[in-house]
Amino acid sequence: MIVEQYFEDYEIGFTRRTMGRTITEADIVIHAGQTGDFFPHHMDAEWCATQDFKQRVAHGTLILSVGVGMTATTINPHAMSYGYDKVRFVKPVFIGDTITVEAKITEKRDHPKRATHGIVIEQVTVTKQTGEAALVCEHIYLVARRQATA
Amino acid sequence: MIVEQYFEDYEIGFTRRTMGRTITEADIVIHAGQTGDFFPHHMDAEWCATQDFKQRVAHGTLILSVGVGMTATTINPHAMSYGYDKVRFVKPVFIGDTITVEAKITEKRDHPKRATHGIVIEQVTVTKQTGEAALVCEHIYLVARRQATA
Amino acid sequence: MIVEQYFEDYEIGFTRRTMGRTITEADIVIHAGQTGDFFPHHMDAEWCATQDFKQRVAHGTLILSVGVGMTATTINPHAMSYGYDKVRFVKPVFIGDTITVEAKITEKRDHPKRATHGIVIEQVTVTKQTGEAALVCEHIYLVARRQATA
Amino acid sequence: MIVEQYFEDYEIGFTRRTMGRTITEADIVIHAGQTGDFFPHHMDAEWCATQDFKQRVAHGTLILSVGVGMTATTINPHAMSYGYDKVRFVKPVFIGDTITVEAKITEKRDHPKRATHGIVIEQVTVTKQTGEAALVCEHIYLVARRQATA
Amino acid sequence: MIVEQYFEDYEIGFTRRTMGRTITEADIVIHAGQTGDFFPHHMDAEWCATQDFKQRVAHGTLILSVGVGMTATTINPHAMSYGYDKVRFVKPVFIGDTITVEAKITEKRDHPKRATHGIVIEQVTVTKQTGEAALVCEHIYLVARRQATA
């Protein structure tokens, strides 16, 4: 669904929450296959049994990709994804954990160079069914202004 | 391959370079399928033909996941991936582009709370066959010290 | 997104339209792999070159699955998918074709046995970038009534 | 395997039965990824635990696609799949259920417009290991006649 | 389809031929993902352009797996796959090549230890649309005898 929003239209504090998604063994296998990261932390149940977590752990990039993907519900033609700041893997996600995502507009600032655009920060929090945060990051959007700054 | 390295062993300036990998239409289809992000920017060739880039663009999380995955070659049991800073999508990656990755140790700092560990920053640069950087980020590792700080 | 709607709330003529999606060779390969249907119509470019269409054709169940999936945007806890009627493969979909979907409420009728529920028909039309319909079907929903019929 | 059959050669009552296939969590993950349908009914084990079925349910289009795919064993160059009628999701298929398929020729009728072809109906029944039918549908084939009707 | 055959029933010279299958870029991407073999020979179009073949080449294990899989059409409950001999990668398979497979019973011999079973050799030849053999191997089956040898 397309929802047009200019920089001026974003409101600090506006929050979206997604449905849940259970992270499966298949997700990890497919992510290893996509990225080529077959590290034993994700793929070797025997080795993991000898480590602190005792079981396989989802790749950090899997949780980031799925978490951000779960927020990709409305398209704003005036905004583009510019990057992420402060991505932190707070808690491991195990096979069978169910994650939900909250995305909250936390900051708006001028673009350092372009008068026609602003920067919008959406704080993304991926939470497990236990209530623990698994991943946090700041999603940075470059958004056109309705009216350029002087 | 396991390569043991303590915080003290990391050298600023140490650089790794990967082989190349061509980003395919199949990669984008699989990434959409894993993340649920079916935005027309990645999936709709007709719509893209009407946009600035004229063609489908790889998801940012695809290039981040594959780029970081390409650097996952040696396992250091004393280090763990802690997150990323300053992830920036500098240039779009199109179907058929070939990326290579350079990873360079750029910073070592004390952990704010733990005397037993330090923080190591590896600057990751994903470059296209054209020589342009497509994505940059700082990969943050939490690494055990051989000897705790006083 | 959850949108609660009882049988009484559905309006004949209400229409949704999706964004587009380009059907790729990878989609066909993945669908063959999921279903086990490796018929040469979908998988053998050499044989197809000797047939009427001159090229590989997407599986009917691929277009139905993707087409219906593209309409799966809002969840109504009072409705459940009950089946399809009059699924017709009107035109073949080739690799590189881009499809969009229109879903229109065309009929509401009493459930033959349950006073608590009604039947809602959503006419699904999958259209190619050429403007030709590729697939049509009636999606049948079983929907709870706010108030049971006498 | 190619088996040539004209309209005249189909016999009412002719029945085929397939081997079994266990529907796995991976099948559901791959189907969600292909279709973009990540509804919690299929993907969120926590939410499902609060619903009637208590567990994740396979997509209807997954069971239809796999069920029909399991019958795709012999190729008849004189027939083409034309669509489906009366597709009904009779019972949910859960992760770990094993399905088998029976396909039975139940009807032959003239094509409304073409003297050169007839319509053949194959009744498809997907059954679970419990003996319960999970899905039924009529698979409609358009089949060339050896001899056109007058 | 189940076809019961004892060792005595296999005839030297019996030959099966499959339909064709076009090897796609998606097949190579999926095979790399399954095996973890991301060598540039298969994945890096830029590097390949500097090599003898000028283009990406399918993994040997992909052609072996698909080639043998294409012959997996009838199940003999009295036989089991025991291994392969003389697997040779005769010609490279490129993206877009279409392969067909011929499987021919070429040898029957006593099992060195078991009087109840014999060894059957099926010569597998994977051929490209150019008529060139791409892969050959001997598929070794262990097959129960109807009557044990003295």
Add this chain to the structure above:
Amino acid sequence: MIVEQYFEDYEIGFTRRTMGRTITEADIVIHAGQTGDFFPHHMDAEWCATQDFKQRVAHGTLILSVGVGMTATTINPHAMSYGYDKVRFVKPVFIGDTITVEAKITEKRDHPKRATHGIVIEQVTVTKQTGEAALVCEHIYLVARRQATA
């Protein structure tokens, strides 16, 4: 990583050992999807429960492909994979088994026709977490000589 080695540089007895990898239900589903081999031995848990092994078994070509793939760590531009001899499926691999691979140079011999190349044999052994060998084979490499034989 590129490691240049001529025929003369290979040493009999040189041995490599990989990390482990757990074979998952998803691996089997993906391999069936890639090869088209949906035999009940791999896909039908109900039927398998009536057979000797009582459970689904990984495809032989899956274990061969993954096992060989796990050894694909260093690229030698002077060597190419030429085929396999004596591939034997010694023990079945079940869902949840973890395999590791040992690859050992066991033989060097002259090429029958080319004075510029030699043949190197690497014995590959895929072992389960139980210590049992699951698969063995000889991987045959064609390797350039630093100096052609007289």
